[in-house]
Amino acid sequence: MxxxxxxxxxxxxxxxxxxxxxxxxxxxxxxxxxxxxxxxxxxxxxxxxxxxxxxxxxxxxxxxxxxxxxxxxxxxxxxxxxxxxxxxxxxxxxxxxxxFEMMDKILEIDEDNAIARVQPGVITYRLQQAVEKKGLFYPPDPASYKFCTIGGNIAENAGGPRCVKYGVTREYIMELNTVIHTGDIIHTGRPTLKDVAGYDLTRLLIGSEGTLGIFTEATLKLIPKPKAKKTVKAIYMDIASVGQTVKDIFKAGISPSALEFMDKLAINAVEDFGHYGLPRDAEVILLVEVDGNPKAIEDEILEVARICEKNGAKVEIAKTNQEAEKLWEARRALSPAVAKLNRTKINEDIVFPRSYLPEALPRLREIGKKYNLKMVNFGHIGDGNVHANFMINGLDPDEVARAEKAVEEVFELALGYGGSITGEHGVGITKAPFMRKQFSPVEMDIMRKIKRVFDPKDLINPGKMDLD
Structure with missing residues (x-):
C-alpha cells in the first residue's frame, strides 16, 4: 500500500x-x-x-x-x-x-497538587495503575495503553475511548522538558491550573510527532478517580441509527466516559479471535460507559438504554464489573483481531463532526463496496473518530491500486464534512501526502517555518508530516 x-x-x-x-x-x-x-x-x-x-x-x-x-x-x-x-x-x-526504554521512571506522584512527574519511557498502563492506588486518575487510554509510552502519547497527542468525556493527551500535560537542536533544555508550562504567560509552547510541542525536539520529562495533570461506572451494550441492524443514537445521547445532557462502535466484520473478527459472546448477526454494536457518582450513573445508564432502544437497538446493561470488563476486552482486542483478516491492514483514523455521523457512516461503508474491498469500521464514535480499516493481501497490484483510491476517498469524505484525516494516529510518513488536502499552502508554510526555528538543519525526526 x-x-x-x-x-x-x-x-x-x-x-x-x-x-x-x-x-x-x-x-x-x-x-x-x-x-x-x-x-x-x-x-x-x-x-x-x-x-x-x-x-x-x-x-x-x-x-x-x-x-x-x-x-x-x-x-x-x-x-x-x-x-x-x-x-x-x-x-x-x-x-x-x-x-527511551531505559528512561521509564515515575519520578513523583504529588497527591496534594494532583500531578505526576514522569520520564518519557513510562508505560501508560503502569502510570494509571500507580496513580489509581492513590485514588487519582489519568484518563488518556489509547488501545495500546498496556505497552505504549507517555513520551509517544505526547508526541502523537494520543486519544482513546475515554477522550470523549475527558479529552486527549494534551489536556493532561502541564510541563515538558524538551531537548532542542543545540542540546539545551527548554522547560515549558507550569505545574499550576492557570498560566497564560507568553506563547503556549507546550501545546505546540504536543502532537508535533517528535519533529521539534526530544521530550525527556513531563508533568501530568491527574483528576479524582471516578467512584463507579456502568456499561450498556446496544445491538443494531442499521448503521445510520447508531449515528443518530450518539447525537441523541449528547442532546439528553449525558456525557459518556466511553462511546464505542464496531461493525459486523469487526464483531466477527473479535469473536474469531477471542470468543467474547458478541452476536455475530448484529450489523453494529454500540458500547456506552458512564462513570461518576454511583447514584447519578444509575439514572444515566437507564436513560442511555432508553435512547438506544428508541433508535431500534436491542439493549443489555452489564450486571457486574466483570461482565462490563469482558465487553471492553472485546473492544480492546479489535486491532489484533482485525489484523488476522488478511496480510495487510490499512488503518485510517478519520474524524467527523458528530452531527454528521448518521449521514457519514453509511457513505463511509459504501467506499469499501465501491472498490470491492474488505472494509472494517470501528472506533470512538462518541467524538466522531472512526477507524476505517481496509484488509488486503498486498501482493495484487490491482487490489493495492483500489485500496489507495479508497483511502483517498475516505479522507475526502472526512474533510468534506469539516473533519480531519487523523484523530489520534498522527501523520508520520503514511499520511504526509495528504496534509495538503487539509491545510492551505499558507498554513503549510507556517508549519515549515516553525519546524525551521526548532530544527534548522532538518535532523530531528526528519521526513515526517511533509514538512521538509
Whole structure:
C-alpha cells in the first residue's frame, strides 16, 4: 500500500559512534544488524533501520547525544514503544535512533497538587495503575495503553475511548522538558491550573510527532478517580441509527466516559479471535460507559438504554464489573483481531463532526463496496473518530491500486464534512501526502517555518508530516 519513500540515508561515522560509546558505554550503543532491524519498524510494518540505536538513562545523556549528532549532521529519531500506525518513529534517513526504554521512571506522584512527574519511557498502563492506588486518575487510554509510552502519547497527542468525556493527551500535560537542536533544555508550562504567560509552547510541542525536539520529562495533570461506572451494550441492524443514537445521547445532557462502535466484520473478527459472546448477526454494536457518582450513573445508564432502544437497538446493561470488563476486552482486542483478516491492514483514523455521523457512516461503508474491498469500521464514535480499516493481501497490484483510491476517498469524505484525516494516529510518513488536502499552502508554510526555528538543519525526526 505504501509507496517507497525516496530519501537520502545518512550514515553515522566511526568517530561519532566512538563518542556515543564514550558517553553511554558500549552496552547502550547498538549497531549490529539484528539490533538495528528490531528498531527499524512500528505498527505499519514499514522497515527502515537506523545506523545506531542509543539507550540513554538520563536527561543529560540525551542532551549530549543530540548535541554531538546535530553538530555532525546526523539525523535523530526518537522512539517510545514503536506502537504507532503512521511511521512516526521510523528512522527514514538512518542516523541515530534514541530509544527511551531505559528512561521509564515515575519520578513523583504529588497527591496534594494532583500531578505526576514522569520520564518519557513510562508505560501508560503502569502510570494509571500507580496513580489509581492513590485514588487519582489519568484518563488518556489509547488501545495500546498496556505497552505504549507517555513520551509517544505526547508526541502523537494520543486519544482513546475515554477522550470523549475527558479529552486527549494534551489536556493532561502541564510541563515538558524538551531537548532542542543545540542540546539545551527548554522547560515549558507550569505545574499550576492557570498560566497564560507568553506563547503556549507546550501545546505546540504536543502532537508535533517528535519533529521539534526530544521530550525527556513531563508533568501530568491527574483528576479524582471516578467512584463507579456502568456499561450498556446496544445491538443494531442499521448503521445510520447508531449515528443518530450518539447525537441523541449528547442532546439528553449525558456525557459518556466511553462511546464505542464496531461493525459486523469487526464483531466477527473479535469473536474469531477471542470468543467474547458478541452476536455475530448484529450489523453494529454500540458500547456506552458512564462513570461518576454511583447514584447519578444509575439514572444515566437507564436513560442511555432508553435512547438506544428508541433508535431500534436491542439493549443489555452489564450486571457486574466483570461482565462490563469482558465487553471492553472485546473492544480492546479489535486491532489484533482485525489484523488476522488478511496480510495487510490499512488503518485510517478519520474524524467527523458528530452531527454528521448518521449521514457519514453509511457513505463511509459504501467506499469499501465501491472498490470491492474488505472494509472494517470501528472506533470512538462518541467524538466522531472512526477507524476505517481496509484488509488486503498486498501482493495484487490491482487490489493495492483500489485500496489507495479508497483511502483517498475516505479522507475526502472526512474533510468534506469539516473533519480531519487523523484523530489520534498522527501523520508520520503514511499520511504526509495528504496534509495538503487539509491545510492551505499558507498554513503549510507556517508549519515549515516553525519546524525551521526548532530544527534548522532538518535532523530531528526528519521526513515526517511533509514538512521538509
Amino acid at each position: 505504501f509507496k517507497a519513500i525516496q530519501t537520502e540515508r545518512i550514515p553515522v561515522p566511526d568517530n561519532v559512534k566512538k563518542e556515543l560509546k564514550r558517553i553511554l558505554g558500549d552496552g547502550r550503543v547498538l549497531d549490529d544488524e539484528v539490533d538495528k532491524m528490531l528498531y527499524s519498524y512500528d505498527a505499519t510494518r514499514i522497515k527502515m533501520p537506523p545506523d545506531v540505536v542509543v539507550l540513554p538513562q538520563t536527561e543529560e545523556e540525551v542532551q549530549k547525544i543530540v548535541k554531538i549528532c546535530y553538530e555532525e549532521g546526523i539525523p535523530i529519531t526518537p522512539r517510545g514503544a514503536g506502537s504507532g500506525y503512521t511511521g512516526g518513529s521510523i528512522p527514514v534517513k538512518g542516523g541515530v535512533l534514541i530509544s
